[in-house]
Amino acid sequence: MERTEFLKKISSTIFASLLLPALLNNDSGAKAQNHSEVSLPEMPKLPEPTEDEDVLIRMMRDLQRALKKPLEARKWSMVIDLRKCVGCHACTIACAAENKLPDGVIYRPVIEEEIGTYPNVSRRFIPRPCMQCEKPPCVNACPVNATWMRKDGIVEIDYQQCIGCRYCITACPYGSRVFDSGHSYVADAPRKEEAYLSGEGASVYEKTPAFEYGKETPRKEGKSPIGNVRKCHFCLHRIEKGLLPQCVVSCIGRATYFGDANDPDSLIAELISKPNIMVLKEEMGTKPKVYYLM
Amino acid sequence: MNTQNNKIEKLFWTITLVAFAIGLVGVYDRIFYGHIHANYGSYIPWGLWVAAYIYMIGLSAGAFVMSSLVYVFGVSEFKKIGKLSLLVALATLVGALVTIWMDLGHMGRAWRLMLRTNFTSVMGWMVWLYSFYFILLLTELWLAMRSDMLKLRDEASLRGKISRFLLFGDKEDSPEKQEKSMRLLKILGTIGIPLAIAFHGSVGAIFGVVGARPHWHSGLTPIIFLVGAFLSGGALLTFISAIWGPGRGTQEHRNMIVKLGRILLALLAVDVLLEYAEITVGIWQAVPEEAESLKLMLFGTYWWVFWIVHLGLGVVLPAVLLLTRSKSVGAVATAGLLIAVTFISVRLNIVLPGLAVPELEGLVHAYTGPGLTFNYFPSLSEWLLFIWSVSLAALLFLLGKRYLPILDE
Numbered sequence: 001m002e003r004t005e006f007l008k009k010i011s012s013t014i015f016a017s018l019l020l021p022a023l024l025n026n027d028s029g030a031k032a033q034n035h036s037e038v039s040l041p042e043m044p045k046l047p048e049p050t051e052d053e054d055v056l057i058r059m060m061r062d063l064q065r066a067l068k069k070p071l072e073a074r075k076w077s078m079v080i081d082l083r084k085c086v087g088c089h090a091c092t093i094a095c096a097a098e099n100k101l102p103d104g105v106i107y108r109p110v111i112e113e114e115i116g117t118y119p120n121v122s123r124r125f126i127p128r129p130c131m132q133c134e135k136p137p138c139v140n141a142c143p144v145n146a147t148w149m150r151k152d153g154i155v156e157i158d159y160q161q162c163i164g165c166r167y168c169i170t171a172c173p174y175g176s177r178v179f180d181s182g183h184s185y186v187a188d189a190p191r192k193e194e195a196y197l198s199g200e201g202a203s204v205y206e207k208t209p210a211f212e213y214g215k216e217t218p219r220k221e222g223k224s225p226i227g228n229v230r231k232c233h234f235c236l237h238r239i240e241k242g243l244l245p246q247c248v249v250s251c252i253g254r255a256t257y258f259g260d261a262n263d264p265d266s267l268i269a270e271l272i273s274k275p276n277i278m279v280l281k282e283e284m285g286t287k288p289k290v291y292y293l294m
Numbered sequence: 295m296n297t298q299n300n301k302i303e304k305l306f307w308t309i310t311l312v313a314f315a316i317g318l319v320g321v322y323d324r325i326f327y328g329h330i331h332a333n334y335g336s337y338i339p340w341g342l343w344v345a346a347y348i349y350m351i352g353l354s355a356g357a358f359v360m361s362s363l364v365y366v367f368g369v370s371e372f373k374k375i376g377k378l379s380l381l382v383a384l385a386t387l388v389g390a391l392v393t394i395w396m397d398l399g400h401m402g403r404a405w406r407l408m409l410r411t412n413f414t415s416v417m418g419w420m421v422w423l424y425s426f427y428f429i430l431l432l433t434e435l436w437l438a439m440r441s442d443m444l445k446l447r448d449e450a451s452l453r454g455k456i457s458r459f460l461l462f463g464d465k466e467d468s469p470e471k472q473e474k475s476m477r478l479l480k481i482l483g484t485i486g487i488p489l490a491i492a493f494h495g496s497v498g499a500i501f502g503v504v505g506a507r508p509h510w511h512s513g514l515t516p517i518i519f520l521v522g523a524f525l526s527g528g529a530l531l532t533f534i535s536a537i538w539g540p541g542r543g544t545q546e547h548r549n550m551i552v553k554l555g556r557i558l559l560a561l562l563a564v565d566v567l568l569e570y571a572e573i574t575v576g577i578w579q580a581v582p583e584e585a586e587s588l589k590l591m592l593f594g595t596y597w598w599v600f601w602i603v604h605l606g607l608g609v610v611l612p613a614v615l616l617l618t619r620s621k622s623v624g625a626v627a628t629a630g631l632l633i634a635v636t637f638i639s640v641r642l643n644i645v646l647p648g649l650a651v652p653e654l655e656g657l658v659h660a661y662t663g664p665g666l667t668f669n670y671f672p673s674l675s676e677w678l679l680f681i682w683s684v685s686l687a688a689l690l691f692l693l694g695k696r697y698l699p700i701l702d703e
Binding site: 092104111112126137142145161163165166169174175177180181222227228229 | 327329330332334336337339397398399400404406410411412415418421500505507649652654655656657660661663665666
């Protein structure tokens with residue numbers, strides 16, 4: 001590949017996923033002034049399709065196509081290529097940063113496995129988001145209808161409705177649901193103003209509002225989502241604005257794919273049809289929408 | 295006898311009040327710091343408080359079923375402890391509900407369990423069932439005490455005042471009215487039996503339906519919950535009746551305790567049989583995860599909870615007492631106390647080994663943080679709140695016994 005072409009490709013990816021929204025946002029300054037509104041543009045502009053474009057661009061194109069369909073016609077799915085995953089944990093951290101996850105709350109840990117004995121030994125890395133099951137056992141467990149499967153297949157939690165009984169956590173066969181006990185990464189950090197990573201500076205991360213489920217929620221003591229059960233939601237707030245989930249964008253090996261499985265032209269549908277596709281704990285009958293390529 | 299009993303009474307009041315006062319620290323911690331100081335979290339979402347809840351709610355269901363022997367089946371030997379068993383059922387129910395309320399992430403949203411119920415959730419059903427049970431229990435207790443309260447209403451003492459208040463203006467008593475009360479009691483008690491079975495069965499079913507936890511996922515789970523409830527509740531009632539039951543020292547009282555001891559022995563045998571079935575079938579490795587849970591329970595870090603606390607102090611010792619000294623009130627009472635107190639170990643061994651086996655191998659090392667662990671031992675705050683809620687139930691019982699005509703014949 002030509003160097004310039006390569007750079008163009010990289011930069012277009014970055015622009016599309018990160019910079020472009022910000023730039024577009026500056027243009028519509030009047031809109032951004034309304035602080036309560038989620039400051040994202042309606043849809044990122046994508047470059048003309050080329051034959052060897054980055055999969056991220058292809059998936060964004062797929063995503064925008066899916067968004068034009070009615071909600072119930074979409075089937076958001078994820079494919080994780082275990083052969084490509086290098087176990088860098090970037091998705092875990094990008095997810096935590098995106099959703100401002102506090103200490104003890106994690107949506108997408110990467111499980112590490114060692115297979116075989118020396119000299120025939122290898123390692124396998126299994127990122128584990130919420131499986132967004134088609135038959136989610138957690139939904140039936142909830143005593144107060146605080147969690148349900150949306151028409152596009154994402155299992156949503158209403159933080160304002162959840163009473164924090166944690167029954168759904170026991171019902172999930174994947175350990176994907178976690179309890180927000182109210183911990184904080186910086187609670188014990190020194191509070192001296194001049195210290196670089198302390199004082200106001202250190203707590204900015206935890207005070208910045210998260211945009212989960214499209215709602216602006218700054219973290220406040222005793223308020224939801226503290227005391228709630230939380231989990232991965234495929235970055236619903238990003239998808240609905242035409243952006244890929246943060247774990248997909250941050251994957252350095254392009255091992256995580258996302259899209260509408262109902263769209264036969266999409267990359268995700270292409271991958272799901274491979275013979276080496278599998279799901280975790282198929283015997284549970286939960287029908288996960290997160291697939292793994294072996 | 296009387297001075298000795300006064301001593302026992304004083305001892306129980308002292309223990310209860312001290313425990314209540316110490317436990318208040320746990321309540322303070324829960325109210326002002328939420329769940330930060332709790333050791334349960336994401337991978338072990340339920341801990342000591344949930345175990346305490348199913349423990350006390352089992353005691354309640356068991357004591358209630360004993361009361362139905364009197365009010366439904368008219369077993370005359372137990373007539374004098376009818377009110378006592380209703381009071382025990384009420385006190386333990388309140389203790390259980392307070393514990394599980396504190397366990398919620400958002401205590402202020404508890405009402406949604408009633409008004410926004412999801413009836414595909416067993417927990418949704420459970421809430422409605424024990425709300426009915428609560429109302430039924432209060433009504434039954436009131437009806438059972440009614441004629442005694444009418445006798446007390448003219449007294450100037452605190453008991454008289456409480457009776458006057460609780461009668462809500464009910465003044466007259468007549469044989470017809472008494473008969474009407476008893477008839478109503480019989481009807482309520484009859485409704486109460488299936489209700490108690492349904493509500494405690496549903497507590498068991500909460501665990502039984504969870505396919506993700508093979509240790510819980512069994513049709514036997516709700517049945518074991520029920521038998522365990524009858525056993526532990528019956529055992530507590532036996533102990534209480536032996537210490538405080540009306541007519542202590544009489545032959546009649548002795549006969550009653552001996553008979554209660556026999557019932558206990560039978561219940562203990564059935565409970566052990568079910569437990570044996572559950573453990574032996576489960577450990578066969580047909581479902582590796584279930585075998586893992588059982589191995590944790592039998593040979594894990596907390597092996598002694600099963601072998602020493604449950605099997606030794608809760609099964610073998612009481613069984614020996616009930617078999618060899620079945621005619622001794624003291625021995626039967628001790629057996630009852632042992633079974634009732636150690637039964638918390640059975641409840642812990644249902645909740646925790648079921649959760650302590652990772653759903654996915656290696657998950658625990660994937661990311662660490664508070665609550666992201668499969669090792670669980672209750673924190674100090676958890677113990678304190680547990681002590682408080684148990685002593686709250688004990689205090690309600692002692693207060694009820696002192697100020698309500700529970701022991702009046």
